[in-house]
Amino acid sequence: MSAPQAAPEQPWRRLNPRMIVVRPMHDGITLVPVLFFYLVFGEGDRLKIILSCAAFVLLLAHGLAHWYLTTYRIDAEQVQLRTGLVSRKRLSVRTDRIRTVETTAKFGHRIFGLEAVRIGTGQQVKEHEDELKLDAITKTEAERLRLTLLDRGRKARAAPELGTESATDPTQPVPQRAEGTVLASIRWAWLRYAPLTLTGLTASAVIIGVFLRALNELQVDPASVGAVDWAVDTVRRNSIVVDVLLILAVLLVIVVVGGLIGYVVQFSNYRLTREPDKTIRVRRGLITTRSITVEEAKLRGISVREPALLRLGKGARTVLIATGMSKRDQTPLLVPPAPKRVAHDVTRDVLRTEQPPTDAKLLRHPPAALRRRLVRALAFAAVITGGLAIAAAAGGLPAWPWQLALVLVPICLWLGFDRYRSLGHALSGPYLVSRSGSAQRDTTALQRTGVIGWTVRQSFFQRRSGLVTLTATSAAGRGAYHVFDLDQGEATAFAEAATPGLLSPFLEPGASEDEPAELGSPA
Amino acid sequence: MCPMRPANVPSAEHSKQLRLRNPAHRVSPKAKRMWLVEGSIGWLVLLVLEVLAVTLDWFPGLPTAIRVLILAVTVLAAAAHLTLMPLIRYRVHRWETTGEAVYTQSGWLNVEWRIAPVSRIQTVDTKRDPIERMFGLSSVTVTTASAAGPVRIKGLDHEIAMSLADELTATTASSAGDAT
Numbered sequence: 284m285s286a287p288q289a290a291p292e293q294p295w296r297r298l299n300p301r302m303i304v305v306r307p308m309h310d311g312i313t314l315v316p317v318l319f320f321y322l323v324f325g326e327g328d329r330l331k332i333i334l335s336c337a338a339f340v341l342l343l344a345h346g347l348a349h350w351y352l353t354t355y356r357i358d359a360e361q362v363q364l365r366t367g368l369v370s371r372k373r374l375s376v377r378t379d380r381i382r383t384v385e386t387t388a389k390f391g392h393r394i395f396g397l398e399a400v401r402i403g404t405g406q407q408v409k410e411h412e413d414e415l416k417l418d419a420i421t422k423t424e425a426e427r428l429r430l431t432l433l434d435r436g437r438k439a440r441a442a443p444e445l446g447t448e449s450a451t452d453p454t455q456p457v458p459q460r461a462e463g464t465v466l467a468s469i470r471w472a473w474l475r476y477a478p479l480t481l482t483g484l485t486a487s488a489v490i491i492g493v494f495l496r497a498l499n500e501l502q503v504d505p506a507s508v509g510a511v512d513w514a515v516d517t518v519r520r521n522s523i524v525v526d527v528l529l530i531l532a533v534l535l536v537i538v539v540v541g542g543l544i545g546y547v548v549q550f551s552n553y554r555l556t557r558e559p560d561k562t563i564r565v566r567r568g569l570i571t572t573r574s575i576t577v578e579e580a581k582l583r584g585i586s587v588r589e590p591a592l593l594r595l596g597k598g599a600r601t602v603l604i605a606t607g608m609s610k611r612d613q614t615p616l617l618v619p620p621a622p623k624r625v626a627h628d629v630t631r632d633v634l635r636t637e638q639p640p641t642d643a644k645l646l647r648h649p650p651a652a653l654r655r656r657l658v659r660a661l662a663f664a665a666v667i668t669g670g671l672a673i674a675a676a677a678g679g680l681p682a683w684p685w686q687l688a689l690v691l692v693p694i695c696l697w698l699g700f701d702r703y704r705s706l707g708h709a710l711s712g713p714y715l716v717s718r719s720g721s722a723q724r725d726t727t728a729l730q731r732t733g734v735i736g737w738t739v740r741q742s743f744f745q746r747r748s749g750l751v752t753l754t755a756t757s758a759a760g761r762g763a764y765h766v767f768d769l770d771q772g773e774a775t776a777f778a779e780a781a782t783p784g785l786l787s788p789f790l791e792p793g794a795s796e797d798e799p800a801e802l803g804s805p806a
Numbered sequence: 807m808c809p810m811r812p813a814n815v816p817s818a819e820h821s822k823q824l825r826l827r828n829p830a831h832r833v834s835p836k837a838k839r840m841w842l843v844e845g846s847i848g849w850l851v852l853l854v855l856e857v858l859a860v861t862l863d864w865f866p867g868l869p870t871a872i873r874v875l876i877l878a879v880t881v882l883a884a885a886a887h888l889t890l891m892p893l894i895r896y897r898v899h900r901w902e903t904t905g906e907a908v909y910t911q912s913g914w915l916n917v918e919w920r921i922a923p924v925s926r927i928q929t930v931d932t933k934r935d936p937i938e939r940m941f942g943l944s945s946v947t948v949t950t951a952s953a954a955g956p957v958r959i960k961g962l963d964h965e966i967a968m969s970l971a972d973e974l975t976a977t978t979a980s981s982a983g984d985a986t
Contacts, residue, residue, distance in 0.1 A: 606951070613953075735926035735950050736957075739826060739919040746917070754954065756922075762953025775825055785923055789902070789909050791827035 295354040295365070299420050301395040306346035306418075308391040314338060317497065355417055362402055362432070364415050374415045378435040380404040382607030385575045385615075386425050393572065398425035402432065403607040414609055429576055433562055463556035463564060466632045467618055467625065474546055476620035479592040482549075483541020484534075550619040555629065563603070563633060565617060575615050577605045583733035583759035584714060585630045586614060587623070587641045589724040599626040603633075604729065604760035614760050630728065640714035640728035645707025651748035652768035653703040660699030664691040698722075708766045708777060715755065715781045717766045729764050731781045733757050739774060753778060826919050829902035829909045836941045837899065837961025841892040843937050849884040856880060890914075901959045903970065905977060908948055910959055920957045926950045930974045932967050946971050 311318075318335045345368070353366040363375040383403035392398060399418035420428075477483075498508070518526050551569035558564050563582065566574045584604040593599055601618035608615060618629050631639035671685035702721040709716045714728040738754040745751060745768070753766040753774040769777065779786040859865060860873050894914040902909045908922045931947045938944060938960075944967035949956040962970065 735952055736920065736922040736954075738921075738954070741917050743915040756950065756952035756954040758951035772825055779824070785907060786826070786921060788904055788906065789826055789829070789921065790824040792824055 293356050293358040295356045298350060298353055298355070298417060299395075299397055299424075300350065301397060302419055303343075303346050303350045305391040305395055305397060306349055307342040309389060310345065311339070311342045314342075357428070357432075359435070362415060364417065376402055376404050376415050378432065381432050381435070382581045383575065383577045383605065384429045384432055385573070385609075386429060387571065387573050388419075388422070388568075389571045392419050393570075396422050398422050400425050400428055401609065403609060429574075430560065433576060433578055434560055463558035465554060465556050466563075467553075467555040467629050469550055469553040469567075469619070470621070473550075473598075473619065473621045473625075474543060476593060476596060476598040476622075477542040477546035478539040479596050479598060480542050480546065480590075480620055481538065481592065482545035483538045483543075486541045486545055487537045546619070553619055555617065555633075557633075565603075565615065567616070567619070577603065577607075577615075581605045581607055581759075582634070582730070583757060584727060584729040585617060585634060585641060586725055586727040586760070587626045587630065589623070589726075591722050593620055594724055597623055599623045601626045601629060602760075604727070604733075604757070606733075606759040608760070613762075634714070634728070636712055636714070638711065640711035640716050641726045643709045643711035643714075643716050643728075645709045645716065645718055646773075648703070648706040648708075648768050649748075649750065649770045651750055651770075652706055653700070655744070655748065655750070655768060656699035656702045657696060660695035661692070664688070664695040667691055706767060708769065710777070710780055715777075717755075717764060719765070719767050727764050729755060729757060729759075733759055734782050737778050737782075737786065738763075739771075739778075741771070755781070826911075829900040829911050831901050832896070833899045833901070833959070833961040834941075834943055834963045834966070835896070836943060836963075838892040838896045840937055840941050840943055840961055841895050842888055843940070845888050845891055846884075849880070849888070853877075853880060853884070899961060901962075903974065908957055908974065910957055912958075912960075922948055922950050922957050924974070924977050927974065927978045930971050930978065932971045934964070944968070946974075948974065 318339065348368055349366075352368060352371075353364070355362070355364045357363075359378065361375050361377050362381075363373070365371065365373050381402055381404060385401040385403065386398045387401070388398045397419040398421070399416060400420065401414060401416045403414070417425075417428075419425075498504075518529070521529065548569045550567050552572065553567040554565075556564045556566075557579075558576070561579045562576045563579055564574060564576045566572065582603070582605050586602045586604060587599045588602060589599045598620050599622075600616065600620045602614040603617045604614060617633065618626055627639035627642040630641045631637070634640065668685050668688040668691060671680060671688050674680040675682050675685050698721055702719075705719055705721055705724050707716075707718045710731070711728065713731055715731055715734070716726065716728045718724065718726040734755045735758055736756040738756065739751050740754065741751045749771055750768045751771045751774045753769055755764045755766075755778075756762060757764060766774070766777070775786060775790060779790065856877055860877070891914055895912075898911060898913055898917055900911045903924075906924055908920075908924065908927070910920050912918050912920075927948055928951055929947075929949045931949075932944050933947060934944045942964050943961050944964045945958055945960040946962060946967050947956045947958050959967075959970075
């Protein structure tokens with residue numbers, strides 16, 4: 284089927300034949316326990332055995348068909364991929380549009396020495412998954428593609444040592460792997476942040492879910508499982524206080540142990556390097572290994588994220604803002620949960636600035652912004668408490684729920700205050716910096732030249748207090764970065780200072796000509 | 807690399823003197839009727855549901871006084887919304903283009919100003935939905951590489967929309983780069 288076309292020197296090639304085995308392994312991994320139970324404990328139920336075998340055969344057939352029907356071709360101008368079982372797809376990416384190369388090796392890939400390669404362009408990938416992914420080729424081939432594709436993208440700069448001409452010749456050895464400068468790598472002391480990430484909680488919820496589903500598949504009553512039975516029994520025998528303490532202790536163990544396991548699985552072998560070919564590369568993973576390589580020229584900034592617990596422990600995770608990321612992972616991880624100091628230092632090193640912009644001294648927002656946050660916090664507490672109080676008055680509820688809800692008042696007020704304290708913005712060299720959030724505090728440094736437009740929003744309530752929300756739009760990362768509740772005059776000055784000349788034709792002096800105020804009159 | 811000090815930010819006193827002005831052009835006056843029709847649809851659906859609820863007696867226990875009250879409140883709110891909203895929108899909705907940028911102002915209770923540099927524009931489309939077609943209006947949609955959504959100018963006279971789109975397409979084509 285794959286008749287070579289115009290350029291005969293580059294034939295269409297298939298993915299690595301080992302994928303015939305690996306794909307069914309990955310597709311079927313979730314089915315395996317169920318199939319196993321069916322076969323072993325199915326007690327000769329013929330239908331179940333036939334279904335399991337059919338599923339197994341189908342998986343294998345799908346793997347074979349997928350391998351047979353997927354071909355790719357790489358030449359000097361473009362990377363092309365033809366794939367699809369039922370509806371055929373033909374994807375192509377021009378080499379000069381390539382911004383990122385991402386490689387992933389799941390467990391099956393690793394056993395067979397393979398890697399999946401995703402090629403990212405500057406185009407925003409739409410909802411349907413039309414991204415070009417070679418899943419999978421050998422590790423050596425993947426490494427060669429990684430080096431040569433990005434290099435070709437920068438056709439202006441010749442890099443002879445990477446040998447573009449040998450790029451797609453599979454007989455050539457890997458181009459010399461000059462190791463990059465290591466900007467950061469895993470420190471096991473960072474494990475102390477693992478319990479603060481709550482991955483343990485989510486992971487164990489998933490595990491319990493899978494366990495319950497498996498029991499359900501096998502038509503086993505959970506209560507008849509010895510351990511569950513014993514646990515329920517223990518809980519029944521103890522007093523409430525002991526039970527609560529017990530549950531808290533169990534949760535704590537889950538969070539700590541799960542967090543540690545999660546951290547080790549995700550971030551083992553973490554290594555952040557600046558490669559000699561002017562790319563930033565992040566590698567990590569214990570079982571599934573990932574590597575993402577981003578051209579430095581496509582870097583648009585860095586975001587330092589502090590979810591509440593991490594922030595309590597003075598830690599943060601750091602993500603990259605660059606153009607050409609996939610929709611699923613718009614902001615790839617740059618530094619795993621680590622001390623904030625590390626986050627800022629890495630930011631400084633990656634962005635090549637003297638001072639980390641994410642640690643710049645930020646300007647406070649006007650007191651009206653605090654007022655808005657306190658009013659919102661109180662309104663929330665009032666609605667909850669009021670609702671419960673009305674229900675109590677109507678006789679639907681006892682009095683204690685609304686009395687208990689009164690605790691919300693100080694909590695919400697504190698949250699409101701903390702949200703205000705987080706607000707800040709500044710210009711730091713070539714970066715504009717904005718910080719906000721309490722439950723998750725994000726400090727984002729966005730390259731000023733990466734700003735491709737501005738939005739100023741003023742809600743009805745903001746107008747009354749002279750505030751606006753300024754949004755810098757960008758082709759990178761989430762696409763929109765907000766500075767909440769600025770003074771309106773300051774917002775325009777800040778935007779103008781960040782992108783000189785862009786706003787100035789649309790500015791006018793003086794607060795007397797007050798365009799939003801005229802809107803108030805008809806009401 | 808040209809590291810600048812944070813002192814680069816203009817001081818607050820200076821900044822207070824400058825603010826965004828109104829963009830030069832209003833949209834078509836016919837847009838007022840378009841917004842009226844658009845706004846009416848939601849209210850009509852609500853009213854029909856309420857009338858049905860009353861006539862078919864969906865809530866048997868409800869006293870007549872409350873039924874009348876709900877209907878009256880709906881009608882009053884609709885009337886207020888439909889008289890004020892189009893008028894205010896017409897005063898707010900404005901647009902302007904220079905060789906450098908597209909500048910729009912829209913909204914009524916919440917107001918939004920958007921500035922998109924021409925050099926970052928990726929596509930320029932004109933579109934007419936059925937209601938716009940009723941009034942001979944069109945909208946122009948300008949997309950950039952940002953995921954934050956396009957800049958949209960609604961309620962333009964069809965001819966103006968077409969020439970604006972042509973003009974923008976021409977200026978965009980002449981600017982280099984991949985707009986990211």
